[in-house]
Amino acid sequence: MTLSLTTAVTLHESIEMPQLGLGVFKSESGSEVEGAVATALELGYRHIDTATVYRNEEGVGNAVVASGIGRDEIFVTTKVMNIDQGYDSTLEAFDASLGRLGMEYVDLYLVHWPKPEHTHDTWRALEQLQADGRTRAIGVSNFLVHHLDQLAEHASVMPSINQIEFHPHLQSPELVAYCDELGIVVEAWSPLKHGQIVDDPELKTIADLHGVSVAQVVLRWMLQRGIVTIPKSVTPARIAQNADLYGFALSDGEVAAIDAMDRNERIGPHPDEIDF
Ligand code: NDP
Numbered sequence: 001m002t003l004s005l006t007t008a009v010t011l012h013e014s015i016e017m018p019q020l021g022l023g024v025f026k027s028e029s030g031s032e033v034e035g036a037v038a039t040a041l042e043l044g045y046r047h048i049d050t051a052t053v054y055r056n057e058e059g060v061g062n063a064v065v066a067s068g069i070g071r072d073e074i075f076v077t078t079k080v081m082n083i084d085q086g087y088d089s090t091l092e093a094f095d096a097s098l099g100r101l102g103m104e105y106v107d108l109y110l111v112h113w114p115k116p117e118h119t120h121d122t123w124r125a126l127e128q129l130q131a132d133g134r135t136r137a138i139g140v141s142n143f144l145v146h147h148l149d150q151l152a153e154h155a156s157v158m159p160s161i162n163q164i165e166f167h168p169h170l171q172s173p174e175l176v177a178y179c180d181e182l183g184i185v186v187e188a189w190s191p192l193k194h195g196q197i198v199d200d201p202e203l204k205t206i207a208d209l210h211g212v213s214v215a216q217v218v219l220r221w222m223l224q225r226g227i228v229t230i231p232k233s234v235t236p237a238r239i240a241q242n243a244d245l246y247g248f249a250l251s252d253g254e255v256a257a258i259d260a261m262d263r264n265e266r267i268g269p270h271p272d273e274i275d276f
Pocket of ligand 1: 022024025026050142189190192195216232235
């Protein structure tokens with residue numbers, strides 16, 4: 001299959017989700033996030049990943065409106081934050097998110113982190129929101145195998161997405177295989193290891209062979225693996241570079257070489273050890 005900026009994965013509900021999106025964690029609310037989203041949309045990105053806890057949903061919404069692009073052409077994700085988990089509180093948090101985004105629906109609503117004591121009630125709220133057409137798809141983030149098993153005990157609908165920390169140095173092969181088995185699409189957060197991956201010498205060798213950057217090699221590897229990826233940048237040249245992934249292809253050997261770089265090295269919190 002030839003990949004392009006419009007290449008999408010198909011979620012459970014036959015919803016098409018662009019495989020490449022822009023992440024906006026730590027993009028400041030106001031002109032910074034609005035500028036990043038505007039640049040991305042001009043370049044052809046059609047997928048934006050925000051969260052209530054990023055405190056920039058309003059800026060994302062403003063930039064989407066200002067772009068003049070139809071709402072139905074842009075895939076927007078947001079997430080319920082931990083303190084809002086529970087049935088009623090999730091429904092209220094969702095209303096507040098839509099208000100800040102200035103939207104009538106989102107494309108994907110995620111449970112941001114597993115909170116086992118709230119999982120069933122929070123998930124019931126997401127199922128309700130989906131049934132009401134207020135979010136097109138529902139999913140989870142940072143769920144390990146045992147969190148997915150717990151959710152499955154009472155779920156009527158399984159998640160379409162599991163958004164997890166994923167980059168060449170943290171590949172969680174068992175979790176990814178389990179998601180594949182359940183038909184849950186894996187979405188990579190911190191795909192560039194928060195910018196640190198660009199210093200990897202082995203990846204640099206592959207990048208030099210193709211005349212591209214390490215970031216481009218890593219993102220292209222994810223696309224070829226069928227993983228959704230949401231690199232964050234507020235720098236226009238990097239936003240452009242991160243979407244310039246379609247003029248080269250990695251060989252099967254290069255994909256396998258990157259697959260073999262897993263070091264189980266996490267930069268974010270372990271989902272079983274969060275204290276927020
Ligand atoms: P990334 O791995 O996307 O790295 C972002 C950092 O790399 C920024 O400092 C950026 O700098 C820099 N960068 C971007 N492009 C390049 C490039 N081509 N070359 C060199 N440096 C580059 O980290 P994030 O943690 O932001 O993860 C991406 C997204 O994933 C988030 O924005 C968020 O949407 C999501 N996320 C979800 C989490 C969850 O729990 N569900 C947790 C964390 C992230 P600059 O901006 O200055 O250009």
